[in-house]
Amino acid sequence: MLISRRKFLRQTAYATSAIASASTLAACGIFDQSPPTSDAGSEDVTRPATQDKKTLYLYGWATYVNNQEVLEGFTKETGIKVVGDAYDANEVMLAKLETSNGRSGYSIIYPSDYMVSQMRDKKLLTPLNKKLLPNLTNIATNYLELPHDRGAVFSIPVSLGTTGIAYNVEAVKSIVGEEPTDWSYLWQHKNKLRITLVNDPREVIGMALHTLSYSYNSKEESQIEHAFQKLRELMPAIANFSTDAWRDPLASGDLMMCMAFSGDAISLSRQNPNVKYVLPNNGTSIWTDTIAIPRGAPNIEGAHAWINYVMKPEIAAKISDANSFGTTNKLAKSLIPDDLKAIKALEPSETIIAKCDRITKLDPEALQIYDGFWTRLTTGLG
Template identity: 45%
Template sequence: MLRSGWSRRQFLKQGLGAAIASRLLGGCGGVPPSQQLFIYGWETYVNTQEIFDRFLDETGIEVRGDSYDSLEVMEARLKATGNQLGYSIIYPSDISVERMRLRGDLVRLDKTLLTDFANLDPKYLDPPYDPGSQYSIPLAPGTTGIAYNAKQVRELTGSEPTDWGFLWQHRDKLKITLLNDMREVLGMGLKSLGLDYNSANPAEIQRAYEHLRALKPAIVKYETYAWTELLAAGDIALSMAYSLDGIAVTQQDPNIRFVLADSGPTLWIDTIAMPKGAPNPEAAYAWMAYSLRPEVAAAYVNATNAGTTNRLALDLVEPGIRNTPAWTIDETVLRKGHWTALLPDAVLQVYNEYWTRLSSA
C-alpha cells in the first residue's frame, strides 16, 4: 500500500549497511541520544519542520524524520535492520498496524502517559486493526477518491464522475492515472464489478485484473504523488487520489474537484505507534502527548489537508479545509466505505501476480 521516499526496489538496491552506518556514525551532530527522536513516516508527517521546531523549543528534543512511500518498505526496513536505525516513532496505516501487532513488532502503549487520548473521537478508538487502540494512536483518517479537472472532463465527456464506472465508460476519451498501490487499484476493480473490495477469491481477482486491463488505453501511469503535476498541466484529466492530496489540489485550481465514489470510498487511517526496540521511549511518549494536543493536531491538518480524529482540533482547522465535503468522514461515508482487510499470504500472492502483470504491461 503506497502513499515519497524510497521505492521497494530502490531500498533493496541501496542496501542497509550504509544506511545503518550513516545513522549510527552521523547521529544528530553531537546532540545527546536522550535529546534525539528519530521518526519514520509518510512524507506528510516528516516534512512539518515548524511542528518539529515547536516541540524542540518546548522539550529540548530534536526530531529527525525519514520518509517511506509504502507500508511494505517501512515494515521490511524495520525487520531487516532490527530497528538499528533507531526509530522511536513510526506512522503506520491501519493494515500495517494489524500486521505488526500480530507479529509482536509494536510496543503496547501506556495510556497513563497520554492524558489527551480523551480528545479523540470514540468512533476511532476500538478499530478492528487494533482492538482498544492498545498499540497505536489513530491520527488521520482519510479516503481514496477521484480528483479531476471539471472543465476538461466536461469538454471530453459531457459529464462528471460520480463513481468508478465513469472511467470505463469514457476510457477512449480520458487520460488518467491510478495509484501505484496494488490493493487500492485491484480493490477498485473488484468494487466496480460489484464484488467484495477485499475478495479472497482468485477467480474474482482475475476478473478485476481483466477489467482493469480494459482501461489500459486511458492509463498514463500508476502514480501516487506526481499525478498532481500532470493534472495541473492538463496532461491528464482525472486521477485516483488519496483525500489529503485530492483536497490540496482543489485549493490550488478552482477547476479541479475531488469526489468520493457513490459506491463507497476506500477508508484508511494513519496512526502513531512505537516500534519494538525503540531507543528513546521517553521522547516517543513526549512526542505522542504533544501530537494529541488540539493545536498540534490542527496544525498538521492545516499543513497537509489530512483528516483528524481529534474532536477538540476541529474548530482550529482552516475553514477552507473543514468545509470541503470530501474532507469530512461522517457516518454515511463510514457506512458505505470499506477498509483494506488483512488477507492470507496465499491470496496476497495472487494479488501480487496480477498486479505485476497490470503495472508492468
C-alpha cells in the same frame, strides 16, 4: 512536501514478488517512476541505540517528521530535541526495525494501519501507557476500535486518508459534460476519457472488486479475475498507471481524470481551483496513518510525551493542514484552515464510510493472485 502513497498499502509479501517485474515495466513507460529518496528519507541513516532522554528520534512520513513548527513547539514545551527521518514506504521502515533487533534508535514511528497489525504479529511494537496520554480523549472513539488494533493498544490513529477521483473541471465539462460522482463514471464514459490509475494493485483491483460488489480484500480467484476483466474494459482510456506523475498533466488538461490518494489530490486542489477531488458515492478505500512506539525505543517517556503533544487540537490541526489529510482529532476539526475545511471530500460522511472498505493484510498465496492479474493488466496480456 507531498507524500507518495505508492507503497503505502503494499505488503511485504507482494513487494518481494513484484519489485523486479515492476522495475521492468517502469522502463516500458506504463508505470510512473518515483523520484529518488531525499537525504531526509534515506534508510541508510544510523541513529544511536543508546541515548540520553533529551533527544527524541522520529521515523515516519515526511509531513509528520519534517514539520519544523511542530518539532520546535515540542522542544519549547518539553526541552526535548527532536530529530526526524523520513521514509517513503512502510516496508523500508519495517525492514529497518527488523534488522536492528530493537536497536534502531527510533522512539516514534508512523506506520499505516495494515502495517500495525503486521508489526504487532512480529512483536515489533511497545504497548502504550495510556496513563501518560491524557490527550487521548481528543481522538474520536470510533477510531480507537479499528480492526488493525482494537482498543489502540499499540498505536494511535492520527490522520484519515481516502482514495478517490481527482479531475480537471474544465476538461471534463467540455468533453463529457457531467462531473463524476462514483467509480462507475469511468466505465460509462471510457470512450471520452483520458485517465490514470494509481500504480498499486491492491487499490486498483480492489476498486474494481468493489464496483462488482465484492470485498477489497477478496481472496477468491474467480472474483479477482472478474475485476481484472472489468479493468481491461478501461484500457483504451488509461494513459498509464501513475501514483505521482499525474499532477501537472491533470492541471494542464492533458489528463482529464485520475485515481488519486486524498492528500495528494486535495493539496493540488488547494493550489488549483480547476482541480477537484471527490469521493465516489458508491464507496472507496479508506485508511489511517498511526503513531506508535517501536520495540527497543530508547526514550519511552519522551515518546509518550510526543504522542500526547500531537494529540493537542492545535497541533493536530497544523498536521492536517500540512498533509491535507483528515484528522481523527475531534477537537481539531474546527481549527483547520477554512480552505481545507471547505473541501467536502476531506473526510467522508458516515453514509460514505458505511460503503467504504479498508485494505487489510492478505496471505502470500492471495497476493500472488493479485500480482498475476496485475502483471497481465499492465502489460496488456490477455
